[in-house]
Amino acid sequence: MRTIVRLENVSKWFGEVVAVNNLTCDLKGGITGFLGPNGAGKTTTLKMINGIIAPNLGRVTVFGEDPWDNMELRKKIGVVFEMGNLYDWMTGEDFVRTMGRLSGLRSEDLDKGVERALKIANLYEAKNRRLKGYSHGMRQKIKISQAIVHDPQILILDEPLGGLDPISRRYISDLIRDWEKEGKDLIMSSHVLHEVEAVAKKIVLLFQGKLLAQGSIEAIRRLIDERPHTIKVKIDKPKEFVKEILEYDFISSVVFLDKDSLIVRTKNPEEFYTVFPQIVANKGFEVEFMGVTDESLEAVFKYLTMRTKRTSM
Amino acid sequence: METGTGSRLKMVNEVSYRLEIFKMTLRSYAKDRKSWILEIFLLFPLFVIFIITRRYADEDYRETAQFLGEEAAKQQALGDIMDLTIYLYMVILAIFVTIVLGTSLLGTEKNDKTIYYILTRPIHRYEIPLQKFPAYLIFSTSLFIVPLTLLHMTMMSVVPGSNAFTGIGLVPKLIFIALLCNAAYGSIFMFIGLILKRPLLVALIIGFAGNLLTSLIFSGSTQAQTTIPYHLEVIGKSFVSSGQIATMETFNTALTSVLTLISLTAFFVALTSMKIQKQDFE
The missing domain is CATH 3.40.50.300 (P-loop containing nucleotide triphosphate hydrolases)
Incomplete structure (x- = not known):
């Protein structure tokens, strides 16, 4: 190519x-x-x-x-x-x-x-x-x-x-x-x-x-999937959303940041990304923001960096 | 093989698409609320001038007309108009206008990162200031047309034996001075806007403390000749025979001053083009 x-x-x-x-x-x-x-x-x-x-x-x-x-x-x-x-x-x-x-x-x-x-x-x-x-x-x-x-x-x-x-x-x-x-x-x-x-x-x-x-x-x-993912969600009805999302066993925890923002921790991000739009569409939620927080990914990158160093030694 | 018409058309296209930044800059000024606030800012002193003229100047002009004739009164008023143009409009108000419009010419695009839209197009970097600056010059000078015309009409309307349109030929000369003033200051502020993140303070120092700065290095006639206001005064003096400006001491001809301001402008525009050609936009 x-x-x-x-x-x-x-x-x-x-x-x-x-x-x-x-x-x-x-x-x-x-x-x-x-x-x-x-x-x-x-x-x-x-x-x-x-x-x-x-x-x-x-x-x-x-x-x-x-x-x-x-x-x-x-x-x-x-x-x-x-x-x-x-x-x-x-x-x-x-x-x-x-x-x-x-x-x-x-x-x-x-x-x-x-x-x-x-x-x-x-x-x-x-x-x-x-x-x-x-x-x-x-x-x-x-x-x-x-x-x-x-x-x-x-x-x-x-x-x-x-x-x-x-x-x-x-x-x-x-x-x-x-x-x-x-x-x-x-x-x-x-x-x-x-x-x-x-x-x-x-x-x-x-x-x-x-x-x-x-x-x-x-x-x-x-490697990334093995580690828990943290995803930030800003939504108009956070309490109703939490009620819905906690039904799924791939959700580890949910932490409220403020009145309309929360952090969702999941062990299976793929499932989360599949289910999330369905919940939003079915319940008519309005999402202002949804994205992975840097910390989780950064942890993986740090891990990979260390692994690269070890294998090159 | 390409026909003559085809190749001409290609050339026209080549030139016209490169004028797009010029047109875009003019439109952005016209759509920006700040530009129209500046126009009001330039019109505002006219209210004061209107009142002062009717209260004090008309008496002066009547006395001059009575003792020296109406022509002398007319010349006196034209001298006063030039004084106000140079010492109020150019040396004070134009600096604010050129700072706002000049520093934003590249500075705002750089800070807002809208300059990426231009940098990623098939246009050489050095062409950006070459297209933006003429647009700035046309727009900034056009802001002075109404205030300077009204200034002339306000002053002349109280002169015995004259009306608002007497000596109207002075107005294009006033606008020519505004053009040179905007060109000289604008080119410097455009450069400052490109190289500094917060150019306002430096621009204000250059605009209002230029005399002081040059007096630290030069003295006498050399010091005067290194400032923009001096050259504007020399040019203004060549257009009138009366007023404070007519009595000032000059060290060179008006043509030399015109050429000096044009050279200064060309230098800073070229410097900006050279700088942008090499600059990284983080």
């Missing part, structure tokens, strides 16, 4: 903080997920891949070319960053159209591109609304629209599912899978294994700026 991205001994630091440390890996076509807790160097690596920042050491190539200030390469890449605002004064269509124009699209191609991108993100009906009034899920989807308006070959998504409600989460996951079906490539980052696993077959496991593992995720998944 062809290599789309190559990172060779890449290091990047900001002041005294080393964000990426001597990272070497090849990313092949299809969907690849960068997995790691916050501060693992995922976003920095993605930024180096699309030329927003340059490595201090090493070399990054995309389709064999240096991405820094590379005009032709940018036409082939679409990017969505987790952080960052939108041009809130624009309408949805205005935003996607402007980004299409900035990508060099004109007249008919631009009209078609904008319509396609808005329809794919299911925002065509909301295209005339100001971005300021968009919900979190809609904002994430419009970011995807602007990234695909010029029909790029590679789509780079930084934490695309972070903090989304289950419906938007599923929608974007489907969108990612459809992207691959079109024969295109996608690189995404996440700190939730299940998010990556749901769409990607290959992963790059990062921790503290270093590469821990690359390739199949099955073995790592098993």
